[in-house]
Amino acid sequence: MDEFALIRRFFTGLGPKVPEILLGPGDDCALLQMQAGEQLAISVDTSVEGRHFPAQADPWAIGWRCLGVALSDLAAMGARPLGFTLAITLPDADENWLTEFSRGLGALADQLACPLIGGDTTRGPLTLSVQVQGAVDRQHVWRRSGAQPGQIIAVLGSLGSAAAGLRSFHEQPERLHDRASWDSLEKAYMLPQPLIQEALGLSRGVSISSAIDISDGLLADLQHLLASSAVAAELDLEQLPLDPLLLKRLGKTLALDAALHGGDDYALLLTLDEADFPLARNLCPQLTRIGRLVKGAGIRTPEGDLLEPEGYNHFSGQQEGS
Ligand SMILES: Nc1ncnc2c1ncn2[C@@H]1O[C@H](COP(=O)(O)OP(=O)(O)OP(=O)(O)O)[C@@H](O)[C@H]1O
Ligand SMILES: Cc1ncc(C[n+]2csc(CCOP(=O)(O)O)c2C)c(N)n1
Numbered sequence: 001m002d003e004f005a006l007i008r009r010f011f012t013g014l015g016p017k018v019p020e021i022l023l024g025p026g027d028d029c030a031l032l033q034m035q036a037g038e039q040l041a042i043s044v045d046t047s048v049e050g051r052h053f054p055a056q057a058d059p060w061a062i063g064w065r066c067l068g069v070a071l072s073d074l075a076a077m078g079a080r081p082l083g084f085t086l087a088i089t090l091p092d093a094d095e096n097w098l099t100e101f102s103r104g105l106g107a108l109a110d111q112l113a114c115p116l117i118g119g120d121t122t123r124g125p126l127t128l129s130v131q132v133q134g135a136v137d138r139q140h141v142w143r144r145s146g147a148q149p150g151q152i153i154a155v156l157g158s159l160g161s162a163a164a165g166l167r168s169f170h171e172q173p174e175r176l177h178d179r180a181s182w183d184s185l186e187k188a189y190m191l192p193q194p195l196i197q198e199a200l201g202l203s204r205g206v207s208i209s210s211a212i213d214i215s216d217g218l219l220a221d222l223q224h225l226l227a228s229s230a231v232a233a234e235l236d237l238e239q240l241p242l243d244p245l246l247l248k249r250l251g252k253t254l255a256l257d258a259a260l261h262g263g264d265d266y267a268l269l270l271t272l273d274e275a276d277f278p279l280a281r282n283l284c285p286q287l288t289r290i291g292r293l294v295k296g297a298g299i300r301t302p303e304g305d306l307l308e309p310e311g312y313n314h315f316s317g318q319q320e321g322s
């Protein structure tokens with residue numbers, strides 16, 4: 001199968017038709033029509049085999065995951081997905097692998113009405129770069145800056161599960177190929193659900209002062225938000241939303257460590273006025289209050305203990321060829 005046959009067969013017509021996409025794959029560019037009053041939100045995420053997902057992972061799940069992690073950044077800005085492009089680097093044109101990969105990718109593209117509108121196909125070590133485009137009402141766009149002392153910190157989605165799921169696949173690699181039997185931790189890692197609908201519901205109904213999605217770990221991503229807003233945080237570690245299976249599997253100390261530093265959660269961290277929290281909870285019952293913003297810098301517990309924001313960092317320690 002040549003490059004163009006591969007594109008036609010696996011990467012054409014993925015996701016539904018949406019009115020804003022005037023032109024999809026097949027020309028030199030895709031064309032998007034923006035509505036008056038909306039801004040274009042753009043973000044790109046690369047997923048590398050062995051770095052972001054295990055070598056030999058289920059191709060359906062790789063397809064879902066590479067789009068899911070990218071869409072999470074649209075959720076973090078309160079943006080509505082319009083479409084995405086895919087730059088794919090493949091070691092070979094394995095038809096069975098490509099069939100499953102494009103089905104997994106297409107399943108999430110359908111669920112969130114986000115069609116594949118173009119891309120690039122090359123040969124080399126397995127790498128997927130997904131660029132997402134979204135539309136955001138200029139009145140309701142969320143940024144990392146804007147958090148104010150006195151406001152509360154809330155999280156949507158659970159923390160630490162994905163890190164425990166990755167650990168489970170390390171310990172039992174044969175489970176990578178048994179998608180039907182994945183538990184909630186394994187699903188959290190391999191099949192992240194970007195919180196697009198939840199974010200859109202919240203952004204229309206309540207004033208959110210700042211937001212970020214958690215990809216590197218709660219503390220590391222909270223620190224990015226705090227730095228952008230020039231505020232400090234007090235976190236109540238007893239309130240973190242942890243899956244009961246995570247606590248059962250790892251015990252409280254390791255579960256907390258996974259929740260604070262593990263990453264791959266693709267949960268949303270939001271700040272808002274305390275008075276708006278009941279309304280926000282009505283719109284999104286899973287929203288959990290985990291702390292508050294204070295003047296100063298850094299992250300502390302209510303007892304005053306400093307929490308160090310170490311999270312995932314591609315170049316910390318400079319392994320691999322330095
Ligand atoms: N090579 C680059 N060139 C320009 N900007 C970059 C580059 N790499 C990252 N950035 C920008 O730096 C910021 C932080 O990047 P990062 O990839 O950590 O994003 P993130 O949203 O925090 O993480 P994730 O993509 O996992 O959600 C983003 O605004 C991103 O656009
Ligand atoms: C096989 C394997 N080993 C380790 C990890 C952990 N990990 C890798 S990148 C990253 C942060 C988000 O990526 P980025 O900053 O590139 O968006 C995390 C938490 C993983 N996902 N898979």
Ligand SMILES: [Mg+2]
Nearest residue numbers: 073076213215
């Ligand atoms: Mg992000």
